Amino acid sequence: MASPQGVPGGFDRRTLNKRLLLGYAAIVALIFVGLYQFDQIVASIYAYAYGSFPVIEGTSLEFNRWSVAVLNIVLVGLFLALVPLRVKGSWKAHGTYMGFMVSLFAEMYGFPLTVYLLSSATYPVSPLFSGYVWRVGQLVGSPLVIIGIILIYKGWKEIVFLRGTVLVTQGIYSVVRHPQYLGFLLVTLGQFIVWPTIPTAILWPVLVLLYYRQAKREEAMLAETFGQQFHAWASKTPMFLPKIRLPHGSKPVSP
Numbered sequence: 001m002a003s004p005q006g007v008p009g010g011f012d013r014r015t016l017n018k019r020l021l022l023g024y025a026a027i028v029a030l031i032f033v034g035l036y037q038f039d040q041i042v043a044s045i046y047a048y049a050y051g052s053f054p055v056i057e058g059t060s061l062e063f064n065r066w067s068v069a070v071l072n073i074v075l076v077g078l079f080l081a082l083v084p085l086r087v088k089g090s091w092k093a094h095g096t097y098m099g100f101m102v103s104l105f106a107e108m109y110g111f112p113l114t115v116y117l118l119s120s121a122t123y124p125v126s127p128l129f130s131g132y133v134w135r136v137g138q139l140v141g142s143p144l145v146i147i148g149i150i151l152i153y154k155g156w157k158e159i160v161f162l163r164g165t166v167l168v169t170q171g172i173y174s175v176v177r178h179p180q181y182l183g184f185l186l187v188t189l190g191q192f193i194v195w196p197t198i199p200t201a202i203l204w205p206v207l208v209l210l211y212y213r214q215a216k217r218e219e220a221m222l223a224e225t226f227g228q229q230f231h232a233w234a235s236k237t238p239m240f241l242p243k244i245r246l247p248h249g250s251k252p253v254s255p
Helices: 013-050 053-057 066-082 090-110 113-118 127-159 179-194 198-226 228-236
Strands: none
Touching (some): 013 066, 053 127, 066 090, 066 179, 090 198, 113 198
C-alpha cells in the first residue's frame, strides 16, 4: 500500500494537525464501538449461563431511539477518517458503507422495519428474532466487528506518519494487501450477522464488489508507480484473505 503523498512546500501544518485530530477522534470511536461489541458478547454468554432467554424472547423490542441511532452512525462514520482516498471514485465504496450503516442503525434503534414485516402479528415482541440476536448474532457477529476494527486501526497505524510516495509492505501489510478494506467488510458483515435486515442483505454484496474494484484500481496505480517492487510484494501477499499456514509434521529421519 502506498503512503500519503509528500508534504509540499508551504503546506499549512494546521491542516496536518486537523487530520491527525480527526484520526485520533476515529480511534476513540473504534474503542467505543469495540467495547460495545465486547459487552454484547459478554451479555450473550451471561444469558446462556443463567438461562435468561425466555425473559429476553418475551420482552418487547425497543425502538424510536433515534438519538442513539445518530450517535452510532457518527461513530462508525468516523472510521472513514482513518482511510486515505487514493483513487478517483473512492467515495462510491465509502458512500455505500455509510448507506449500510444508516439503514442498519435506523432499524436497530429507530424503527425495526424488517422485524415488523417478518413478525407483524406479534410485534413489538419477536421471540424468534430476539432469540437469534442473543443466541447467535452477538456471539458470531460481534467478534467479526472487533477483528475488523483492529484491522482498520493497524492499517492506519502503518501509514499515518509516513510522508512521500512509499510502498508500505511491513506490519499488517505483510499479511494482506488491503487490511483496511477487509476491516470495513468484516465490520459490516459482523453488524449484519448481529442484526440482519433486508436492506443490509442487499447492500453487503454490493459493498464487497465496490471495495474489490477499488482495491484493483489502487493496485493498477501501484503497479505503474513501483513496478517490480509492487509485483514482488503482491506475489507473496494475498489481497484480502490471509494465508493459513498449517503446521507440518517433522520429516522422519532415515537411519
